[in-house]
Amino acid sequence: MPFLRVKIRTRDPQGVLSRLLAGGEPPLTSDFLPEEDLLLLVYPAEGLHERLRRLARLLPREDFEETELAESPELEERTFEVGPLVFRAVWRSRPVSSGEIFLKANLSFGSGRHATTLLCLRTLVRLAEKGPLGRVFDLGCGSGILALAAARLGAPQVLAVDIDLRAVREARHNVEMNALGERVLVVKGSLSAARPRSFDLVLANLTIGTILALAPEIPQVLRPGGMAVLSGFGPPQEEALRARLPKALVLGREVLEGWEALILGF
Template identity: 40%
Template sequence: MPPAFPEIWRLRLTVTPETLAPFEAVFDLYAEAVTMFMEDRTGMSDGDCLWFLEGFSRTPPDRAVVIAGLSAVAAANGIDVPPLEIERVPGIDWVLANLRDFPPISAGRFFVHGSHWRGKPPQGSVAIEIDAGTAFGSGEHATTRGCLLALDMLVRRRRRLRVLDLGAGSGILGIAAAKVWAPKVLCTDIDPPAVRVMAANADNNHVGARVRACVSDGYRNPLVARGAPYDLVFSNILARPLCRFAPDLAAHLAPNGLAVLSGLLERQERRVMACHEAQGLRLKKRILVDGWATLVIGR
């Protein structure tokens, strides 16, 4: 029987803000998932510090091939190649293991905690219990907090009925919307294990009847088109897929609908907004958390 949590390999570079983008492009070629975070996790430097760039792969990466790609990009940009670290991550549920070390997170009216937490949520808060497991999204990351703050702001304005959480991971954003706002939420992810996690999380938060989870590569699943147009779309992914999905977002958004985009660094805002402005969508609100941007857009 294969292990419940197979081993994965992690590639890691420590880079400056100026060299983050070219090296990220190389990691995109050799890793199945790429992430980055500031060495200064307080965010006080506003991104002007060293960054950790990490890529994850389920197959062992070829060090010589990766270094060759990094060297080519470095030569083209007149920069040096930092030391490349490649290590095998043990076959454990490392996301859940890390989650146990995180304290609860507050974002506006939302209070996110793991099942290991035994305290009492603040009075008047909307408590969400999330154990991410094999899916991304425990509430700790700045992009998730930015999206929850955006939802907190929108709840004060008017009720919306149809919500899509695209690339939902643990389903935290769709669950939050179902708890305070929407009677009908569709949560999607390209990863089948993540979809199972989000469905279980919805049930654990007593909104399983209002949240439907399905596997979808972007907007391709027919269920996504069937539920359109959406009054609110969450898309907390990465800058490149946000740009690629801009035409699909515009096609699935209701005339007065809003979208909450995140997963992008502050320096990537201009490129992401240019792609959406080409589809007739305009910036309504921006939220910055620890160098990461959350954009609320609409027509």
């Protein structure tokens, strides 16, 4: 690992760089991401602890978001694939590519790779292979990854909601970056944002408490014959969940790393 990357949250990148230069700690490279207020500094990895101590002394009030060791001075743009979908975590907006789905890279890029997200994505791909997805409601959209996937798999209209404003902003940014604004609408809110009986498919990857609480109302937003893909729980909790949806038919289930996705028909 020959490089040390330091990520500093700041609105004054020039000021930070000047203090580093004056203090004898010029980075090998620096890059500022204005959308994130993030200054990325690269140093050689040798003398790591001493260097971090010196940086902390030179920048006592700065917010050190992350430090990491890396093989390359460049930020990697990590990708992963699910069926025909290729996801790429990018640091900057770039021209839309029909072959890829861009997601704003966050520092850990964890969300898109969680088992429950993967289960929902795989299920979505399988459903799209069987027939048109129709109108999709993404309940608890986070970064918007499932909504974007549904749109790319042909859903003509997708409503994505989240109660967390940061998630809503991130999802909107991702929708814009993929030029899918005509088909994907992101709204702050929850189930009540959806008109009754207006969706063919609900995607709900939530925590078990939330899914149990919201489950009884999910059928109300579905058209007759609609489906729901539920995730965010494990096989031991399936029974409790199904007890909340006594009229639902189990159309399929998939398990990964102790997590489950359940496809229900109504």
